[in-house]
Amino acid sequence: MTDTETNGVALSRAFFHEVVGPTLAERFPDLPYSAGRLGAGSDVLGLDDAVSRDHDWGLRLSLFVPDAAVAEVDLELERLLPVSFRGMPLRFAFTGQTARRHHVEVTSVSDFLNSHLGFDPRAGASARDWLSVSGQAALEVVAGPLFADTSDELASARRALEWYPDDVWRYVLACDWIRIEQELPLMGRAADVGDDAGSRIIAARLVHTVMHLAFMLERRWPPYAKWFGTLFHTLTCAAEVGESVDSALRANDSAGRQLGIAAALDSLLQRQSALKLTATTRATISFWDRPYLQPDPDIVAQLLDGIADHSIRHLPRGRGSIDQRTDNVDVLVDVEARRSAVAN
Secondary structure (H helix, E strand, O other): OOHHHOOHHHHHHHHHHHHHHHHHHHHOOOOOOEEEOOOOOHHHHOOOOHHHHHOOOOOEEEEEOOHHHHHHHHHHHHHHOOOEEOOEEOEEOOOOOOOOEEEEEEEOHHHHHHHHOOOOHHHOOOHHHHHOOOHHHHHHHHOOOEEEEOOOHHHHHHHHOOOOOHHHHHHHHHHHHHHHHHHHHHHHHHHHOOOHHHHHHHHHHHHHHHHHHHHHHOOOOOOOHHHHHHHHOOOOOHHHHHHHHHHHHHOOOHHHHHHHHHHHHHHHHHHHHHOOOOOOOOOEEEOOOOOOEEEOHHHHHHHHHOOOOHHHHOOOOOOOOHHHHOOOHHHHOOHHHHHHHOOO
């Protein structure tokens, strides 16, 4: 494999084992640390390709050390790291920056967690902490590979962030069903008054919510928009649900769109009931006397009734997690903005 064919994780792993690891062993032989490729970047998800290499791609490594050692380790690496590795420069500037420096990102586990999540899940997390976590933010902590781990700090944090507590999970699931309930009848109504574009827009929004619900039911964190569909197709339900949502997106009339979305909801309800989260057998019912469908209200009622924690059961109806509240990138990439957005 040539350097140009090497993906980011493979390059990062080799960089650690051949350069950074030996340097740490020589200069800091007793230092507990974890090393891997975490944080932002398509390579963290294993999805980088030749296009990814036109910016912010290269020799990157995440190195987690005790707080007291961060500054010293960073300075030593700056002093000792070579100019290049396998023909690639070690020091380069990210987009919007001018300073060229190495990208062994030396930090402590606690600082990394607070910068990506706004809290440390090892110390316990409130419902609002959980709701402030976007799927992408969670993936930046849990998805990337580890190359070495002589401390349990990072591993314990990743275990703590593996998935929502059950009560929060039920609330988030209920919010997806509520979102579908609010818009599914509108899709047909828009088409019936001649607004085909409006009907298609609603259909696309509904499809996104259906796909998000699929991630939630499989206890998988969804990535940001670029990779949302790609990782959806790795879900176990992707073939069945994907065929239905594809038909909804392709349909040239509202009846076909409604049929596709209803079929996807039927499949997801079966999976949800198999998890003992609900006992409802029908995903959709008629919307009054109109020729439209809506989710069976019993689905949301059963999800919420199964929540043991009174404070979670009575969280604002339908608002849900930050991913369910907004798709505004400037909010989703800002920890404090995310936390503020779910404060009410």
